[in-house]
Structures are given as structure tokens and as C-alpha cells.
Amino acid sequence: MTRPRLSEPELRACLERHERALLLHARSILGDAERARDVVQETMLQWLRGGPSESDPGCAAWLFRVCRNAALDVLRKERRMSSLDDLALAERAATEPPPEAALDHAERRRMLKELLALLSEKQREALRLKFQAELSYREIAEVMGVTVNHVGVLLHEALRKLRACTSGRAAKELLS
Amino acid sequence: MSEMLRYDPEDPRWTAYLLDELAAEERTRCEALLERDAAAREEIEALRDTLESVRHELRTELAEAPRLDPAPLVAALKPAAPRSERLFFYLIAAAAMMLAAGAIWWDQRASRDLAPAQEELARREALASAEVPMESPAPVRAWFSGVAAKSVPGAVSRDRMLAAAQEQDGLRSLGYVAHDADRTMLQETGGTETYAGLPENPFVDVAGERLSTFSIDVDTASYTNVRRFLEMGQDPPRDAVRIEELVNYFEYDDPAPRGDVPFHVALEMARCPWKSGHHLVRIGLQGKVIARDQRPASNLVFLIDVSGSMQNPNKLPLVQRSLALLVEELDARDRVAIVTYAGSTGLVLPSTSCGERRAIFEAIERLGAGGSTNGAAGIQLAYETAREHLIAGGSNRVILCTDGDFNVGITDPEALVELVRTKAAGGIFLTALGFGMGNLKDATLEKLADQGNGFYDYIDDMREARKLFVNELTGTLVAIAKDVKIQVEFAPEQVRSFRLLGYENRALAHKDFADDSKDAGEIGAGHDVTALYEVALAKTPFLGVGPEALRVRLRWKEPTGDASRLVEQSLLVADTAFSAASENLRFGASVALFGMLLRGSAHAGSGTYATVHELASDAVGTDAHGERRAFLELVKRKLR
Numbered sequence: 001m002t003r004p005r006l007s008e009p010e011l012r013a014c015l016e017r018h019e020r021a022l023l024l025h026a027r028s029i030l031g032d033a034e035r036a037r038d039v040v041q042e043t044m045l046q047w048l049r050g051g052p053s054e055s056d057p058g059c060a061a062w063l064f065r066v067c068r069n070a071a072l073d074v075l076r077k078e079r080r081m082s083s084l085d086d087l088a089l090a091e092r093a094a095t096e097p098p099p100e101a102a103l104d105h106a107e108r109r110r111m112l113k114e115l116l117a118l119l120s121e122k123q124r125e126a127l128r129l130k131f132q133a134e135l136s137y138r139e140i141a142e143v144m145g146v147t148v149n150h151v152g153v154l155l156h157e158a159l160r161k162l163r164a165c166t167s168g169r170a171a172k173e174l175l176s
Numbered sequence: 177m178s179e180m181l182r183y184d185p186e187d188p189r190w191t192a193y194l195l196d197e198l199a200a201e202e203r204t205r206c207e208a209l210l211e212r213d214a215a216a217r218e219e220i221e222a223l224r225d226t227l228e229s230v231r232h233e234l235r236t237e238l239a240e241a242p243r244l245d246p247a248p249l250v251a252a253l254k255p256a257a258p259r260s261e262r263l264f265f266y267l268i269a270a271a272a273m274m275l276a277a278g279a280i281w282w283d284q285r286a287s288r289d290l291a292p293a294q295e296e297l298a299r300r301e302a303l304a305s306a307e308v309p310m311e312s313p314a315p316v317r318a319w320f321s322g323v324a325a326k327s328v329p330g331a332v333s334r335d336r337m338l339a340a341a342q343e344q345d346g347l348r349s350l351g352y353v354a355h356d357a358d359r360t361m362l363q364e365t366g367g368t369e370t371y372a373g374l375p376e377n378p379f380v381d382v383a384g385e386r387l388s389t390f391s392i393d394v395d396t397a398s399y400t401n402v403r404r405f406l407e408m409g410q411d412p413p414r415d416a417v418r419i420e421e422l423v424n425y426f427e428y429d430d431p432a433p434r435g436d437v438p439f440h441v442a443l444e445m446a447r448c449p450w451k452s453g454h455h456l457v458r459i460g461l462q463g464k465v466i467a468r469d470q471r472p473a474s475n476l477v478f479l480i481d482v483s484g485s486m487q488n489p490n491k492l493p494l495v496q497r498s499l500a501l502l503v504e505e506l507d508a509r510d511r512v513a514i515v516t517y518a519g520s521t522g523l524v525l526p527s528t529s530c531g532e533r534r535a536i537f538e539a540i541e542r543l544g545a546g547g548s549t550n551g552a553a554g555i556q557l558a559y560e561t562a563r564e565h566l567i568a569g570g571s572n573r574v575i576l577c578t579d580g581d582f583n584v585g586i587t588d589p590e591a592l593v594e595l596v597r598t599k600a601a602g603g604i605f606l607t608a609l610g611f612g613m614g615n616l617k618d619a620t621l622e623k624l625a626d627q628g629n630g631f632y633d634y635i636d637d638m639r640e641a642r643k644l645f646v647n648e649l650t651g652t653l654v655a656i657a658k659d660v661k662i663q664v665e666f667a668p669e670q671v672r673s674f675r676l677l678g679y680e681n682r683a684l685a686h687k688d689f690a691d692d693s694k695d696a697g698e699i700g701a702g703h704d705v706t707a708l709y710e711v712a713l714a715k716t717p718f719l720g721v722g723p724e725a726l727r728v729r730l731r732w733k734e735p736t737g738d739a740s741r742l743v744e745q746s747l748l749v750a751d752t753a754f755s756a757a758s759e760n761l762r763f764g765a766s767v768a769l770f771g772m773l774l775r776g777s778a779h780a781g782s783g784t785y786a787t788v789h790e791l792a793s794d795a796v797g798t799d800a801h802g803e804r805r806a807f808l809e810l811v812k813r814k815l816r
Contacts, residue, residue: 006253007253008250008253011246011249011250011253012246015243015244015246015249019243019244020238020239020241020242020243021238021241023241023242023243023244024237024238024241033242037242037244040244041244041248041249044244044249045249045252046798048249048252048253049429050429050800051800062800066798066800069798112230112233112234112237127230127234128234130195131230131231131234131235131238132234132235132237132238136197137192137195137197149188152188152189152191152192152197153188155188155191155192155195156186156187156188156190156191156192157188159191159223159226159227159230160185160186160223162226162230163222163223163226
């Protein structure tokens with residue numbers, strides 16, 4: 001299916017709204033900003049070719065699903081080639097601290113990262129889709145290919161775990 | 177659902193409550209509990225702190241996230257107007273592709289087809305196969321009954337129906353709703369479903385017969401019906417499997433048409449994966465897409481069977497929810513009327529503008545089942561209503577919703593078919609939607625839609641309704657070409673024999689190809705139509721590419737025209753490895769093989785269900801609506 005040409009303002013509006021969350025989502029799967037960028041660019045190209053219009057309520061879920069599939073695909077292809085060096089590189093990229101910028105945030109960011117590391121991959125993904133992509137439970141379910149109930153469980157358990165790892169007050173001190 | 181009398185910290189509804197994802201009723205219950213339980217209140221406040229901290233941090237991370245360079249995307253928006261050296265590269269690439277695929281585009285100079293060729297190259301490289309392991313949902317307790325059904329208390333019936341539609345839609349697609357009702361039905365009725373006999377196309381010797389002529393078919397009912405059987409753990413009756421309807425159920429990403437021909441024709445040849453030494457030929461038609469806001473106005477008359485047999489939850493209630501879904505997509509330009517037939521025939525809703533949705537929703541909700549069926553009288557009233565409000569240049573259509581059970585008043589099915597044919601000639605088309613099961617008269621519905629210049633689809637759940645009325649709305653309402661016929665002429669020096677996969681009941685006499693009085697299939701906006709041939713070549717081509725193997729001729733008429741137009745295109749012999757063929761050919765072939773196996777075909781060669789799964793999983797592509805992945809799940813049922 002092809003669609004009529006979009007205007008540049010429409011493209012820019014879509015980028016403005018979703019690209020950062022898409023990049024973070026792809027990066028959290030791939031552990032690498034560079035390939036995340038490629039995957040998101042490909043996602044946006046797919047969208048230009050035939051995605052739902054930006055005003056369509058299903059648009060966000062569509063974008064994150066395509067992005068997720070593309071990222072997993074990259075991962076699968078790489079695992080198939082499975083060069084140890086590549087894996088090591090990816091790992092290093094994943095744990096590298098964010099460069100410069102906002103040094104006052106750096107410490108909190110590190111703590112958040114440590115805390116998030118305590119969660120399962122799925123729990124982390126659900127949190128990102130909730131708070132960064134701002135998707136509803138139903139949309140998250142659609143993107144991750146799980147039930148709506150399961151999304152509820154993932155988020156609830158993630159928050160409970162985070163809360164248990166910090167005490168109520170400590171959480172505030174650590175995070176805010 | 178648990179009553180939430182006591183505070184249970186493990187209940188995920190608490191997080192849903194904090195995220196405002198609970199339905200109003202449950203939200204009130206949570207608040208009431210927090211009101212009386214101070215300890216619970218404290219815990220929830222602590223959970224809220226954690227949640228807000230995490231939200232804050234993740235939002236900060238988001239605000240600081242890098243951004244893309246928009247330049248390449250903005251460039252992709254612009255029609256191909258590249259610099260000279262890039263133009264040269266595109267020319268080479270396009271020429272190479274055309275040579276390799278052996279396709280000759282009619283009626284256009286090479287430069288006009290550069291962009292699709294380039295796109296196709298990029299697409300194949302980038303996202304060749306995106307098979308995603310779907311995590312099977314863990315058996316989770318049903319924690320909460322619904323998520324944020326953002327309905328206003330006391331709002332009109334529309335909201336209730338749409339919420340119900342979404343509910344079932346979501347639940348079914350997540351595997352929640354078992355087809356128990358279906359299973360019982362089948363046992364009860366003992367299968368009064370009828371299917372017309374469908375002998376399989378044989379291999380034809382080109383020395384004796386070099387032509388193959390057939391009508392296109394955009395029906396997809398057979399796929400949905402086959403899926404229903406397989407999901408119940410049964411094999412479908414052999415004659416319920418129409419291979420072309422299985423293949424055409426899926427979307428393919430052939431290039432969009434350019435120029436004044438309303439569809440694009442893609443031709444391709446590659447080795448056959450189930451028969452060594454044979455090759456497959458794919459003919460792919462891609463109908464032009466019409467943007468939603470450019471869709472012509474619609475004048476729709478729903479002709480709804482409300483006989484006793486429609487009473488099951490997978491029939492009339494599904495009709496109601498599907499209609500609500502459709503009306504939601506329509507606007508003030510469009511008109512909807514509802515005629516029922518059940519003993520006595522009635523105009524339940526006079527033709528009403530979709531600007532007055534409330535009246536339409538109320539009429540939909542009032543529909544009730546009861547009485548016996550008289551299809552003929554209802555059809556007459558429906559056509560009269562459609563004629564009274566005929567929109568010139570619009571989409572005028574009677575949409576028949578039934579389980580196919582015309583059991584009163586029809587003594588002469590031929591008279592009915594004749595009526596439908598005459599009305600179609602007068603510009604009112606017929607679409608037949610089969611609902612439910614148990615006494616589905618598959619052949620009757622297919623024939624009616626065929627003669628009525630419409631199509632036949634089978635709706636078994638909200639997935640299907642959504643596909644038809646939301647995802648493919650313009651294709652459902654707007655025909656872009658009618659009486660589309662295909663004639664293929666094989667070159668005897670190159671091709672020894674051929675076999676058309678499917679289209680058994682669409683075969684035309686060769687002489688009818690150029691006879692404009694002979695009816696054939698219609699293409700809706702954005703529809704894809706695929707035909708596959710299995711061929712035995714006369715000789716192995718030198719260096720993989722050979723002379724002209726076949727010539728495809730297509731005749732079609734404008735939706736309101738009387739005279740047909742002709743386009744012609746030829747395909748060179750190509751000994752392409754199957755794995756190097758387009759995703760379109762590979763996926764289509766896997767679906768065709770699936771159909772052949774279900775039919776117990778004598779021509780499936782070395783193909784097994786495992787082959788189908790393997791071939792299809794390598795050709796899932798982007799699969800925007802998840803249909804190809806769902807197909808893989810269906811195939812898996814036959815692997816167990």
C-alpha cells in the first residue's frame with residue numbers, strides 16, 4: 001500500500017512528537033545509539049511509505065511496533081553472525097556513561113540506570129513505553145505483543161521492585 | 177473480578193489506578209477503599225512517589241535524547257528529482273532490475289519508474305525479514321476488567337457499542353475469547369454449510385494450449401473461513417479452500433500505479449520451492465490508493481438478515497458492532513439506510529446522512545433477531561432505497577449481511593442473481609458479508625457478490641470488521657476498475673506447461689476476454705491482487721536470463737464505463753533462486769502452498785507445512801497490521 005505524499009510540516013510534527021522516545025526505545029534494545037539512529041530512520045521511512053497518519057490514534061503504537069521489530073531484527077541478524085568483538089563492543093557502548101552535557105544530572109542518571117538494571121528487560125521496556133512514549137496499556141500491549149493484563153503486571157511489579165529497593169524516603173532522596 | 181474489599185499490594189490495579197488506566201467504576205472502588213484504609217493510603221502514596229520519580233527521570237532523559245538528522249527523511253518526501261550522477265545511478269539500477277525481473281512496464285518511459293525501483297531496492301535491503309517472536313502471554317489472573325474506557329457516563333449507545341467492539345477486538349486478538357460458541361454451533365448444526373465443488377487446475381501443455389484466461393478475484397472470505405476452521409482444531413472442507421482468496425487476503429507492497437491505468441502490474445519469475453526444476457510466475461496488481469478525504473460520497477444500504485439463525489453472538493451482535501465501527505469512519509457526505517428481512521421486510525432506518533450518527537446508532541442498536549428469512553423481498557426494498565438516493569459519481573452499494581440462509585421465498589436463485597446483475601449495471605453494486613457459521617451458504621454469497629460487481633468477505637470477529645471497515649475502508653467502498661480480466665499467453669519455445677494456482681471458479685473462455693458483455697471481477701482502491709503460475713520451462717536459460725516467456729494482457733473498465741481498455745506486458749525467462757525473489761513472491765507462494773496442502777493437492781511436490789512456515793517466516797516484511805505474523809501462528813497449528 002502506498003499513500004499520498006505527506007507534507008514536510010506533517011513529517012516534522014511526527015518527528016517532534018515521537019523521534020526521541022523512539023531513539024531511546026531502540027537504544028534500550030540495541031544498546032547502541034548509532035544503530036538505534038539507523039533503526040529509527042528506517043522506521044520513519046516505513047511510515048512515510050505507508051504508516052497511519054499522524055492524527056490517527058493508532059499511529060504511536062504503529063511506530064513503536066515497527067521500530068521494535070526492526071531493532072529486534074538487527075539484533076537477530078547480528079547474533080547470527082555472532083562475532084565476539086561485536087558483542088563486546090555493543091556491551092561497552094551500552095555501559096558507557098552519557099558524554100558531557102548536564103553534569104548535574106549525571107549522578108541521578110547513574111542511579112536511575114542502576115535501579116532500572118534491577119528490573120527485567122520487559123519491565124524496563126514497559127516503563128519506557130509508558131513514560132517516554134506515553135502509550136496507554138492497550139497500546140503497550142500491542143507493541144510488545146503481550147496481553148493488556150500482562151502490561152499491568154509488568155508495570156506494577158516494576159514499580160514495586162523499585163520502591164522496595166529504595167525505601168519510600170530514600171527513593172525520594174535518590175531520585176528527586 | 178475480585179471485589180477489592182481488602183487492600184492487596186500485589187494487585188496491579190493499583191498502578192493502573194495511579195496511571196489513570198482504570199474504568200470509572202473501578203476507580204471509584206479504589207478511591208472508596210483508600211478512603212477507609214489509612215495504611216493502604218500510605219502505601220499507595222509511597223508507590224505514587226516512586227512512580228513520579230521514575231516518570232520524572234525518564235522524561236528528563238527523553239528531553240535530552242539526541243535527535244535525528246531530518247534531511248534524509250525530508251528528501252524522501254520529495255519526488256525523485258536527483259542530481260545528474262544520482263540519476264545515472266538510478267537509471268543503471270532501474271535498467272538492471274528491469275532486465276533481471278524481465279519486466280517491461282507499459283506506457284511509460286524508464287525515468288518515470290525510477291522512484292519505485294529505488295524504493296524497492298532500499299526496502300529489500302533494509303527490512304528484509306522482520307520475524308518477531310511473539311511472547312505467549314503468561315497465564316495471568318484477570319486483574320482488572322477493563323482499561324480506561326474513556327466513556328462519559330450516560331453517553332449515547334454509540335459509545336457502548338464501540339467500547340464493546342474494542343473490548344472484543346482486543347480480547348480476541350490477545351487470545352482471550354475462545355470460540356466456544358462456534359464449537360457448540362458446529363456440533364449442533366452438524367454442518368449444514370455448503371460449498372461448491374472445486375476441482376484443482378491441472379498442468380496444461382503449452383504445445384496444445386498456449387492461453388490462460390481468468391477473471392480477477394478480490395474476495396478474501398475463504399481465508400477467514402479457513403482460519404475459523406483451523407482455530408477450532410478442524411481441517412476446513414477441501415472446497416472451502418480457494419487458493420486465490422487465501423493469497424489475496426494479504427497486503428503486498430507492489431509499487432503504486434502511475435499514469436491513467438488505475439493499477440500497477442508487477443511480473444516476476446523464480447524457482448519453485450516445492451518442485452525442483454519448476455518455476456513460479458507472479459502477476460501482481462496494485463490498485464491505486466484513494467486518500468480518505470478524497471473518497472467519493474457513499475450511499476450505503478445495509479440489508480440485514482435478522483432471521484432466527486442470526487441470533488448467535490457471532491452473528492447479529494457482530495453485525496451491529498461492525499456497522500457501528502463503519503459508521504464511525506463515515507462522515508456527513510455519506511448516507512446510510514438499513515433494511516431488514518425476517519418474515520416481513522422492513523425499512524428500519526430510512527436513508528440518513530452520517531452527520532446524524534445518533535439516529536443511525538440507535539437504529540443499529542434496535543436490530544433484533546427473529547422470524548424467518550425472505551432474502552428476495554428485502555433485496556428489492558434495499559435496491560429501491562439505494563436508487564432513491566443515488567449519488568452520481570459516488571459509491572452506491574447494497575451491503576448484504578447474512579449467514580447466507582435465504583430459506584423462505586426464494587424459489588429461483590437464478591432470478592435473484594439476475595436481479596443483482598441488472599442493478600449492478602444500473603450503478604448499484606452489491607457487497608456480501610458472511611457472518612457466523614453453521615449454515616453458511618458460501619457459494620450463494622460468492623455468486624451474488626460476483627454478479628453484483630461487489631465482493632464477498634467473511635467476518636468472524638472484530639479483527640476482520642476492523643480490517644474491512646477501518647484499515648481498508650476506501651477499498652471496501654470505492655471500486656477503481658471493474659470487469660478486470662487477465663489473459664496470459666505462454667511462448668511454446670520457452671514454456672512447456674503451466675498451472676494456475678487457484679482461480680478455479682474464475683476461469684473464462686478465451687473468447688470472452690475481449691467480449692465486453694462478459695462480467696468479471698472488480699478492484700477496490702488500494703486492493704492487491706496476485707495470481708501465481710507454476711511453470712515447467714522448455715530449457716534452462718543461459719546465464720539465468722532468457723527470451724520472452726509469456727505475455728500478460730489485462731482488460732478492464734472504468735467503474736462506470738462500458739468499453740474495456742487493454743494493457744499488455746511481457747516477462748522474460750529468469751532462473752532466479754527462490755530466496756532471491758521478492759518478498760511479495762515468496763510470501764504469496766507460501767500462502768498458495770498452504771492452500772494446496774489444505775486441499776490435499778496432487779501438485780504440492782516436496783512441500784510440507786514446515787516448508788510453508790519456513791518460507792513465510794522469511795517473508796514477513798513490515799506487516800503493518802500483523803496479518804502475516806498471524807498467518808505464521810495459523811500454520812503452526814498444522815505443525816503440532
